[in-house]
Amino acid sequence: MISIATWNINSVRLRMPQVERFLREQAPDVLCLQEIKTIEGLFPYEAFAALGYGHHAVHGQKGYHGVATVSRMPLREFSRNDWQDNGEARHVGVELLGAGQGLVVENVYVPAGGDIPDRELNTKFGQKLDFLERMTRWADNIDRPTLITGDFNIAPLESDVWNHKGLLKVVSHTPLEVETLARFQQAHGWVDLGRQHVPAPERYYSWWSYRAKDWREGDRGRRLDHMWASPELAPQTRSHRVIEETRDWVQCSDHVPLITEIDL
């Protein structure tokens, strides 16, 4: 059994104390981070190693975006895809070795897509859709048990947002984004582990805006973070949890971590 976590950390250097607390309390074998906001040379390798996470694949850039997969077990980085073709660091793929042998972990940070849900008026929205379509074509060649996880920046189901009707024109929950993500899902048969373990319409969010005095008031959340398994892997998942309490920590990320246990 191995456990894998994902967390959009919104600056790994600023939030290293919270990461350390999370790793001590939850001790996942593998942690996929998004929005590390640093170049590889400034990633806090030593702090992770001191907690037992001595293996890593870091795809960073200065100031923005960036992803990293850190692990207690050996891993081998084998891909960094740029599905927008614009140089942003939004993906790193690894295969686990040792106890995780045979499992591929794809860590992805889908572009947020800007504010206006129209590709004619907002370049970033078009880039988000293009990213998803290129990722769909890429997934055609997957031929090993794979977990794809990270911040997808889309809440696909009605119960993945606090107000379905009110958010239909808000980027992250528009029908066009939801359809584009559904095509990605159907093309490979990805199993949404979050909703396998917490079936809709049960409440399930992973992000609450910083722009609220009290994130609990009104519970205005969205499920933007996901862990999806390829069809042959999905039956091996044993548990899935949302660690919502981190949203109350001092200087917290606006996203909370998810953890899935897999029987290999």
Next chain:
DNA sequence: ATGGTGGGTAGCCCA
């Protein structure tokens, strides 16, 4: 209907 907050980093971009 709007602006609200937060992070990186040097006058804004991004979420």
